Each structure stands twice: as C-alpha cells, then as structure tokens.
Amino acid sequence: EVQLVESGGGLEQPGGSLRLSCAASGFTFSSYAMSWVRQAPGKGLDWVSSVSGSGSNTYYADSVKGRFTISRDNSKNTLYLQMNSLRAEDTAVYYCARLVAAGSDCWGQGTLVTVSS
Amino acid sequence: QPVLTQSSSASASLGSSVKLTCTLSSGHSSSIIAWHQQQPGKAPRYLMNLEGSGSYIKGSGVPDRFSGSRSGADRYLTISNLQSEDEADYYCETWDSNTRVFGGGTKLTVL
Numbered sequence: 765e766v767q768l769v770e771s772g773g774g775l776e777q778p779g780g781s782l783r784l785s786c787a788a789s790g791f792t793f794s795s796y797a798m799s800w801v802r803q804a805p806g807k808g809l810d811w812v813s814s815v816s817g818s819g820s821n822t823y824y825a826d827s828v829k830g831r832f833t834i835s836r837d838n839s840k841n842t843l844y845l846q847m848n849s850l851r852a853e854d855t856a857v858y859y860c861a862r863l864v865a866a867g868s869d870c871w872g873q874g875t876l877v878t879v880s881s
Numbered sequence: 882q883p884v885l886t887q888s889s890s891a892s893a894s895l896g897s898s899v900k901l902t903c904t905l906s907s908g909h910s911s912s913i914i915a916w917h918q919q920q921p922g923k924a925p926r927y928l929m930n931l932e933g934s935g936s937y938i939k940g941s942g943v944p945d946r947f948s949g950s951r952s953g954a955d956r957y958l959t960i961s962n963l964q965s966e967d968e969a970d971y972y973c974e975t976w977d978s979n980t981r982v983f984g985g986g987t988k989l990t991v992l
Binding site: 870 | 913914915917919924925926927930938940970972974975976979980981982983984985986
C-alpha cells in the first residue's frame with residue numbers, strides 16, 4: 765500500500781525555522797517526483813514546492829522562494845521541507861504528495877504548522 | 882502560468898447527479914488536469930486525471946459514480962447517484978513549466 769506520513773509540524777515564532785519530513789512506503793520512492801502543498805485554515809490548496817526523483821531539480825512557489833528548501837533522501841525514502849524565516853502567512857496544514865504525469869496521485873495526512881508569537 | 886477557475890459552491894439532492902466545472906485559462910485549453918476530493922477534516926484524495934481529449938483514468942478505489950469529461954477549456958467532474966459521503970470540497974490541478982496550480986475549489990453540499 766502506498767503511504768505518505770508527514771511529521772515535524774508545530775508552533776513556531778515569526779522568523780523561526782521548522783523542518784518537515786514525509787516518510788514514504790509502498791512504492792519505489794526514487795522513481796517519483798514529490799511535492800509539498802499547503803492549506804491555510806479555511807482556504808484552498810496551495811502548491812509550495814516540488815523535487816525530481818533524483819533530487820537534482822527543485823521548484824518553488826514565489827511566496828516561499830529563498831526561504832524554503834525542499835530535499836529528499838532516497839536511501840531513507842524521506843522527503844523534507846526546511847522552512848526558514850517563517851511568517852504568519854505560512855500557517856497551514858502541509859501535505860506531501862507523490863507526483864505522476866497526471867498530477868498528485870497520493871497524499872499524506874498532513875502536518876500543521878502554526879507561526880505565531 | 883495557467884489559471885484554473887472553479888465555482889465556489891454547488892448543491893444537489895441525495896441520489897441525483899451533479900456536474901462540477903474547472904475552466905482552464907487562455908492558452909491552456911488542451912492541458913491535462915487532475916481532480917481531487919477533500920472530505921471535511923481529511924486530506925485530499927486523488928480522484929482522476931482528465932486529458933484534453935476528454936479521456937480519463939480514475940485512481941484506485943474511486944467509485945464508478947465518478948466520471949470526467951471536457952468541452953473546450955472546461956473540464957467536468959460528474960458525480961452520479963449522490964451519496965452523503967460525497968459532500969466535500971473538490972479541487973482541480975494542473976501544471977506548467979514545473980509549476981503546479983490548483984483551482985480555488987468547489988464546496989459540494991448534498992441536500
């Protein structure tokens with residue numbers, strides 16, 4: 765069974781940092797691009813970042829470029845999102861998703877990030 | 882970069898059918914999209930991908946009641962024989978130049 769499990773969310777002050785993880789199982793992790801998508805309270809889905817299967821190519825939404833870094837460790841079947849210089853508007857549930865040619869075909873359960881003083 | 886436009890809300894009666902629309906912006910009318918369902922308090926769930934030709938492939942376990950179609954730049958998700966568990970938010974997704982884009986979502990109420 766394909767499974768994605770996020771962790772690492774929590775309460776952080778503005779300007780602080782958090783590192784999210786997404787543990788993958790049930791498929792050949794290195795064969796798939798992966799992405800992070802977030803959802804602010806009461807709002808819609810918002811793409812954050814994507815990474816190729818090898819990890820060599822990364823892509824970011826303008827809203828997080830220069831502050832967030834996506835990476836992966838294919839030996840550990842784990843996806844990461846390093847979030848620095850956090851802002852109140854980064855408050856959201858963060859989902860990891862597996863990418864195929866047709867879109868995001870598998871989602872994790874999400875981890876909540878709250879940025880507040 | 883493509884823009885996806887969805888109606889904010891829709892409603893239909895239990896046992897009836899409903900057709901949700903996702904409209905692609907100019908210049909992207911042949912793009913593939915994906916449909917996702919998000920039930921209250923849950924993570925999104927992939928439903929299907931819908932090609933510019935109108936053909937679609939559903940995800941594992943998606944009921945036969947769900948189908949896709951297209952007309953020009955419009956992409957449709959039709960749900961037949963509506964059930965109470967179909968009450969959810971529905972999002973379309975596409976991508977271009979390694980940027981992924983989501984529509985604003987349609988909140989479906991089952992009456």
